[in-house]
Every structure is written in structure tokens, then in C-alpha cells.
Amino acid sequence: xxxxxxxxxxxxxxxxxxxxxxxxxxxxxxxxxxxxxxxxxxxxxxxxxxxxxxxxxxxxxxxxxxxxxxxxxxxxxxxxxxxxxxxxxxxxxxxxxxxxxxxxxxxxxxxxxxxxxxxxxxxxxxxxxxxxxxxxxxxxxxxxxxxxxxxxxxxxxxxxxxxxxxxxxx
Numbered sequence: 001x002x003x004x005x006x007x008x009x010x011x012x013x014x015x016x017x018x019x020x021x022x023x024x025x026x027x028x029x030x031x032x033x034x035x036x037x038x039x040x041x042x043x044x045x046x047x048x049x050x051x052x053x054x055x056x057x058x059x060x061x062x063x064x065x066x067x068x069x070x071x072x073x074x075x076x077x078x079x080x081x082x083x084x085x086x087x088x089x090x091x092x093x094x095x096x097x098x099x100x101x102x103x104x105x106x107x108x109x110x111x112x113x114x115x116x117x118x119x120x121x122x123x124x125x126x127x128x129x130x131x132x133x134x135x136x137x138x139x140x141x142x143x144x145x146x147x148x149x150x151x152x153x154x155x156x157x158x159x160x161x162x163x164x165x166x167x168x169x170x
Contacts, residue, residue, distance in 0.1 A: 004024055005036065005037065008040050008041055009040060012100065021063060021065075023042065023059065024045045025050075025055075026045070026047060026048065027048045044128040046058055065125060079152060080155065082106060084107060091150060092152070096149070102141055104126045105142070105145060108125050108126050109164065116162055116163060122163065142164060
């Protein structure tokens with residue numbers, strides 16, 4: 001049969017299944033595999049062996065995160081518009097292509113305008129509470145987002161030794 005990443009890709013491409021929370025349960029333990037799975041759209045990634053209690057906690061955490069995403073469907077700031085339901089981002093009325101995690105990261109920043117978010121906060125909310133990668137992952141994704149946002153990328157402010165902030169408090 002198909003491998004997990006191929007199934008994940010098919011689910012995320014299908015309009016009727018694209019928003020279903022997905023936890024990858026796998027024996028692949030490398031950081032590369034975890035990052036690839038999460039970047040392709042998995043909401044969490046758990047490596048075998050694991051305890052039933054841990055799996056239950058992760059399912060609850062994913063459901064908490066995904067249920068809060070339905071509160072705001074469209075957000076705009078500084079000529080950047082995010083349509084959560086359509087998973088589209090436009091800059092100066094032109095649609096830009098973002099990876100799944102870049103989209104989630106930008107949406108999380110927009111939902112928390114004016115609030116300084118630590119790298120750990122961002123890791124917990126965008127990658128999952130127990131992601132084992134480096135917090136440098138956040139920096140790399142922020143850099144990529146700034147690049148894709150072009151001249152509007154400066155809206156994402158670095159708060160030295162803390163994290164990131166977007167816009168001013170409303």
C-alpha cells in the first residue's frame with residue numbers, strides 16, 4: 001500500500017478531508033522524517049513505541065489546537081489576508097504559496113497580533129506540544145515566511161532572545 005506521507009498528501013489535497021486532524025504514528029525516528037511529516041501537514045507525529053496515555057494526551061492536544069482554528073476564518077493586516085477555510089494567503093491581492101506549517105505559523109501569529117510569542121509557544125501551538133526538533137525550526141520558518149511575504153515580510157518582528165511578534169495589539 002501507500003506510505004504514510006503519500007496518504008497524508010492525498011488527505012491534505014482533498015477538500016473534504018484537508019482539515020481533518022492527523023497524527024502520524026510511525027517507526028521512523030529521524031528528525032528529518034518528523035520534520036517532513038509535520039511540514040507536509042501532520043498535526044502531530046508520534047514514534048513507536050509509545051504509551052496509550054501519551055497517545056490519548058496527544059489526541060486531546062491536537063483536538064484542542066484544531067478546534068481553536070475555527071474561531072476566525074479570515075484575518076487581514078498590512079495588505080496580508082489569510083483565509084483559513086480556503087487555506088489561502090494573499091499579499092497585495094496576489095495569492096502566495098506557503099507550506100502547511102508556514103500557513104499555520106502565519107495564522108498563529110495573526111491570531112495573536114501584538115503579543116510577543118516565545119519560540120516555545122510557537123513550537124507548542126504550531127508543531128505540537130512535544131516536538132523534539134530544535135527551536136531553530138521556528139527561526140527557519142519565520143525566515144522563509146518573510147521571504148515569501150516580500151516587502152510585507154517586515155511585519156514579523158523579531159523580539160531578541162524571546163521570539164516573534166506581528167502587528168500591534170488591537
